[in-house]
Amino acid sequence: MDVPLLVAVVVLTALAFDFTNGFHDTANAMATSIATGALRPRVAVAMSSVLNLVGAFLSVEVAKTISGGIVDDLKITPAVVFAGLVGAIVWNLLTWLVGLPSSSSHALFGGLIGATWIASGASAVHFGKVIEKVLIPAVASPVIAGLIAMAATYLTYRLTRTADRKVVSSGFRIGQIVSAGLVSLAHGTNDAQKTMGVITLTLITAGALPSNAGPPVWVIISAGTAIALGTYFGGWRITHTLGKGLTTIDGPQGFAAQTSAAAVILTSSHLGFALSTTHVVSGGILGGGLGRRASNVQWSTAGRMVLAWVLTLPAAAVVGAIASSIASRGTAGVIVVAAVGIIVAAGIYLASRRKPVTPDSVVNDELSLEPLKVAA
Template sequence: MEHMTLLIGIVIVTALVFDFTNGFHDTANAMATTISTGALGPRTAVAMSAVLNLAGAFLSVQVAKTISGGIVDESAGIRPEVIFAGLVGAIVWNMLTWLAGLPSSSSHALFGGLIGATLVAVGAHGIHGDAVVMKVLIPAVAAPIVAGLAATAATRLTYLLGRRADPAAASRGYRAGQIASAGLVSLAHGTNDAQKTMGVITLTLITGGVVAPHSDPPLWVIVSAGTAIALGTYLGGWRIIRTIGRGLTDIEPQQGFTAQTGAAATILASSHLGFALSTTQVSSGAVMGAGLGRIGAVVRWSTAGRMVAAWALTLPAAGLVGAGAALLADQGAWGITLVAVLGLAVCAAIRTAARRRPVTHANVNDLPAEPQDAVAAAVAAVSPPPPAASSTTTSAPTTA
């Protein structure tokens, strides 16, 4: 076995940065409806989710093994710089969709980045196409539908059984149920999503000759990946929490409880089977299903349509960025350095743009303005402010 090189260390750090972005990008999966109904305060909710994400990272390694030896062929000549390029593609897409407030899939961003980089670096034989279809694409389509149907049925049953219950008592009960089900989703998220970073780090260690092929993630990898996703979760992805909690439909405690329970059951089952599905898609599908299940509720299909479009774009978009990064990284040390600099510059620009229109724990429950598509939102966020009004014109105040 070889010792770790500087490049392997850089890839590991980059993987943990992706894990961190995954945490704040996907906090909404567990806590959006809990926050929107007032079952938990925003800060308390993200703290609880962070702790349970960390705990969930220790429950299984099946998804990690799907990443490290299932999606790409670890014996096809994949080098650490290829994995680095794929991670950069995933991080950039995560940051762009976070800026737009779109709950796209961090998982599919990771898969897209890795696939794009691998195709450029070693060719199509480096991809296990059957694994991509069976363990990524089919679950991507089926899981949100299954979670949505389950949430729809459960919501209708819940309202039917609660017709004669005292509304205030029922609301209190379902708020408590929301807290429990949100905790279960957080645990499931740690079990599924933290493992993806474990798999990437393990793949890096295998390709660098540090550990043997087909190895399970070492304990230090499990601990570091769980810690990174927990810290990201605690930061709170307030923009996406607002979209899921307020932008898709108006959520009552009963709906929040059924949506989160359906999502948790779907995610935990998939983790046990080694399906690296998108917890974002599952949770969003469950929220839409809960909206359909309550008579009189309105599902905002324009927002849902933009979300689905972002889901469809995630794999190819992250793949294109990963492929471009792989072309540069393959040039040697200067190429790897340039990829790192460009990635940092893009992320810094996105972060700067986000500060101009902040969404925080203080305003996360405000009803979103009429949403824009991802490109328009990003352009609006980075465009210069309008010129100051003349002395003869009175401008309306703006809100964050």
């Protein structure tokens, strides 16, 4: 395949991944606000999409980590990046189908690592950087967010136990709207940059940009727009899991969870750590539940989430590796991978229509937890 045409295909695929990242991770910012009634679902996703777009312009440190830190840009081709993106998209869609808030970020890293490893060998993967910038933050960030949220929730209930309930409820409603906005802004600064990094990496491998270059302005705009559009469509399946299926949430818990998550994500974005906003927000929600009453936590749902977290990187890596072994064979290989990816995506979408999850069902809790295990 002609290199410019292949680059265009990879850029479009990267933006498609960014779109799935948006609707997959909408729940990270808005699940608690929707669950407590602080924001109506459609208003919440509209607000989140705008702030995701704004956040995409605040930093490029994470994008530089992706484009110049995870894999050796001198040892891969645009076809390899394309294969990695396919692996990430397939995993994102599968976990969305079953309503599990897994990490879009780790799906992307796994897809890239698997595709690069099979195409150019283990030496083309910077495992030291993977451990430093991906794996350590993956373990530490939800724990930190959870501890902060647990302490904040406990203190909040202690300090407001004698206050007027209506005043407290009104105050935390406003606080939740502000904190949800901060999480959306933080999500844009971290997750939108991952797609910027992938597109920049593709341009570097094609010789259109020098090694270690930052993302051009058009890349920042397109990546920010794609994740904002995906966010607006709303990931109602995962919103239901985080807002209703993990723990019962009221105003103080939601505020504590969102504020702790926003603080961790914004700090990490500044430092260039490409962490998972899903892990951070889930940790914050769990911490909020523990800070109020441990029995509120649905540990079976939490266990399924953790299992998905553990499987995300290797599963996406396997799909990326398979796709890379085919795509690296030339134009025909790229076409085959693209065709199979489209068929799988269409099949997952059709399966999702058998039991749709709507904004109304998220608010009214019409779904039980059991269907979400298999078909939500």
